[in-house]
Amino acid sequence: MANEKKHGLISAIIMGLGGAIGFEIFALLNYAYFDLAGPSMISALAFCGIINLITMLSYSELSAAIPEVGGEYTYTKVAFGGIISFMAGCLRWLASVFGGALAAVVFVDQLRVLFSVFAPSSIQDLILANASVLILGLVVILIILAIRGVEEASTLIVAAFLTIFIIFLAMSVGYTLTPQNIVPEASASSVMYFFATAAYLFPMFVGMRALVAGAPQIKNPGKNVPRALMITTIVLTVVYFAVAYVAVGAVPIGGEITGDELPLLNLAASTIMGPVGAILFALAGIIASVSSVGTAMTVQSSILGGMSRDGYLPAAIQRVHKRFGTRYIAVIASSLFVIFFGISGAVAFLGYAASFGSLLVFALVNLSLIQLRRKMPRLDRPFKAPFYPLTPLAGIVMSVLLLAFPVILRDVNAESALLSSLGMVAVVLVTYYLRMVKREIDFNRLRVAVGGICFGAGVTLIVLAPVIVPSSLFLIMIIVGLVSIIAGIMNILASARKID
Amino acid sequence: MKIRRILNAVTGIAESAIGVLSAVLAVLLFFDILEVQTVFNVPPELLPLYLLFLGLFSVFSVLSGLFLIREWRG
Numbered sequence: 001m002a003n004e005k006k007h008g009l010i011s012a013i014i015m016g017l018g019g020a021i022g023f024e025i026f027a028l029l030n031y032a033y034f035d036l037a038g039p040s041m042i043s044a045l046a047f048c049g050i051i052n053l054i055t056m057l058s059y060s061e062l063s064a065a066i067p068e069v070g071g072e073y074t075y076t077k078v079a080f081g082g083i084i085s086f087m088a089g090c091l092r093w094l095a096s097v098f099g100g101a102l103a104a105v106v107f108v109d110q111l112r113v114l115f116s117v118f119a120p121s122s123i124q125d126l127i128l129a130n131a132s133v134l135i136l137g138l139v140v141i142l143i144i145l146a147i148r149g150v151e152e153a154s155t156l157i158v159a160a161f162l163t164i165f166i167i168f169l170a171m172s173v174g175y176t177l178t179p180q181n182i183v184p185e186a187s188a189s190s191v192m193y194f195f196a197t198a199a200y201l202f203p204m205f206v207g208m209r210a211l212v213a214g215a216p217q218i219k220n221p222g223k224n225v226p227r228a229l230m231i232t233t234i235v236l237t238v239v240y241f242a243v244a245y246v247a248v249g250a251v252p253i254g255g256e257i258t259g260d261e262l263p264l265l266n267l268a269a270s271t272i273m274g275p276v277g278a279i280l281f282a283l284a285g286i287i288a289s290v291s292s293v294g295t296a297m298t299v300q301s302s303i304l305g306g307m308s309r310d311g312y313l314p315a316a317i318q319r320v321h322k323r324f325g326t327r328y329i330a331v332i333a334s335s336l337f338v339i340f341f342g343i344s345g346a347v348a349f350l351g352y353a354a355s356f357g358s359l360l361v362f363a364l365v366n367l368s369l370i371q372l373r374r375k376m377p378r379l380d381r382p383f384k385a386p387f388y389p390l391t392p393l394a395g396i397v398m399s400v401l402l403l404a405f406p407v408i409l410r411d412v413n414a415e416s417a418l419l420s421s422l423g424m425v426a427v428v429l430v431t432y433y434l435r436m437v438k439r440e441i442d443f444n445r446l447r448v449a450v451g452g453i454c455f456g457a458g459v460t461l462i463v464l465a466p467v468i469v470p471s472s473l474f475l476i477m478i479i480v481g482l483v484s485i486i487a488g489i490m491n492i493l494a495s496a497r498k499i500d
Numbered sequence: 501m502k503i504r505r506i507l508n509a510v511t512g513i514a515e516s517a518i519g520v521l522s523a524v525l526a527v528l529l530f531f532d533i534l535e536v537q538t539v540f541n542v543p544p545e546l547l548p549l550y551l552l553f554l555g556l557f558s559v560f561s562v563l564s565g566l567f568l569i570r571e572w573r574g
Contacts, residue, residue: 346531416530423555430563447567454515454564457557480518487515487564490508494571 007217009224016232018158019210021239023106023289024203026281029244029264031348036411037197038253039180040190042244044197045204049237051402052205055362055395056233057385058369060226063212064383065372067221071212072361073306079368079375083432086312088364090428093303094421095357097334099203100296101341102350103289109347110285113266117278164284165243168269168277175272177249195405196414199359200351202402204240206358208232210295222382246272293338300334301327312432352417356403360421363399366392447491455488457481508572516565522558526551 007015032041062075072092077085184194211228218224247268262270266285269277305327308317321328341350369385369392385391406414461481469477528536530551536542542550 340527343533427559430559450560450563450567453560457560483511483514483518484561484564486507487511487561487568490511491564491567 008219009228012211012218012224012228013231013235014158015218016208016211016228017162017235019207019295020205020232020236021158021161021288022207022292023103023285024207025240025243026110026263026265026285026288027102027106027347028201028204028351029247031351032197032200033248033253033264035348036200037184037190037193039182039248040184040194041197041201042180042182042241042248043184044194045201045240045244046237047194047198048201048205049233049240051198051202051395051398052208053230053233053237054391054398055366056208056229057226057391058366058395059209059212060229060383061369061381061385062365062372063225064222065379065381067225071209072365073303075368075372076364077310079371083429084364084367086307086432087425087428088361089303089307089312090424091357091361091364091421093300093334094424095203095206095354095361096296096299096303097337098341098350098354098357100293100300100334100338102203102347102354103292103296104338104342105347105350107286107289107293109263110266110282110289113262114279114282114286116262117270117275117282161284161288162239164280165239168273168281169242169246171277172246172250172272175250177246178252180248180252182245182248192405192409195401196409196411199355199402199406199414200348202355203351203358205233205236206355206362208236226383296338297331297335301330304330304334346413348413349416352406352411352414353420356417356421359399359403363396366395366399447494451488451491453488454484455492458484458486458488505572508568512565512568512572514565515561515568519558519561519563519565522554522561526554526558529554 029041032044033039037044063071066074066078068074073085073089076088184190208229211225211232218228243265247264250268250271251264261267263285266278266281269281271277273280304313304317307313308315308330317330317333318327319329320326341353370389372379373388403418407418458481461477461484465474465477465481525536528534529540529542529547537544537547
């Protein structure tokens, strides 16, 4: 068997940067700056970097000790197994779906920005009016590419991004930036907004998990993965901090600018670099979003495939395309969700939703570290997270705090995102129960209960139909009610016999 | 038995489809895609209630349909 070529430290760093630097910086800064924390968003970014660093210490220990494919799903499987690993896999998949949908929205937005530089407003209006069609078209093309197994050129994208950011920062030296107070004020409300902003901006960092997922392909992973994770986190935090600082200085808050016309980063680029900057950043946004949608679809199919392999999901998901050798059912299934959420165009909702999924996964990874130290004290650990157990505990507390603050603030986007995530978790729990339950009697009791609920819902629909629906929908409502009643009766009768 | 199997298949598929369509309607309402809030005359203050009912109905319908499909497939 031929030896597979392994990557060194530099390639590992590029892998981490390639996963993290992307479309998020174009999408998330706007809401964070204009609607949440204002200039103190920059401090929130640095705070995100610190939290990310803490959890990456846990990731480093786990990836060095368990250098297998699967990342979070594998760690939680070794540590807890069962429902926790199933939950981690589902949450990771969910975060990827929301991230992919957000990237699709950014693609349309950056396309509009690109045309705003040199095209008449009628073309921009045309793009906005057909945003759903464009998103659908983008995802369908990427489905075909993902099924065909086309690789992305992540190294080139990372190099291009870093170059664009460096040019942007260098040109800002000759521009007079408006000084801004980046430290949050000492009031309860400011602090709450600060944490809510940190939660919202968190997806800008989480992509570097790609490095952990790729640990088996890295030379001497026990040494190189932790080093690469640390270096990537520091580089990312510094780059994001500097770019956001310049953007905020170039586009001071207040006045007529509300962020509705152009995204913050594009606005700052056109202010500092002129039309060239506007075109350059719009192109970068388009490339990053297309690449991210493609990556999200690959990641999703890989997670679903892994869970199907372990028996948590139907075996059909693992079905591989005869010609291209990719899991085409998993790709198509995930893409439907991306399209569905993508055409909503709700950037703030998608940002929070992607963040919440990732934060919950981060908490589970930190819990896995604690569990593994207790369960397998003799496991070979080439890297150990320092200050144990403070490091994983801090990671858990920070993740929970970031989840809580936007909701305490009653941010409607955060509330909707959290409710959606919890709803999906509930569905996951029921799915797990149904797939894994061994005691037939419990299954039949559950079936009787569900049958009873459907029977009741059907009767209610038929009784209420004349009152609550217009005449055009009356017949549909009656049919839905009848189907529910029949399904309910059949479930009750079939299960009641088995319980007896 | 054959009639029972056919009934299981037809009802199971129809019930699952109703569940999925309810979920789609809930999302359309939430994001107001195609202005469905206006089409269905949903007052904004009652939107969470509609979403809750649709969500619950959707989950239980899909489950109920899947149980019947499972029995049909043996």
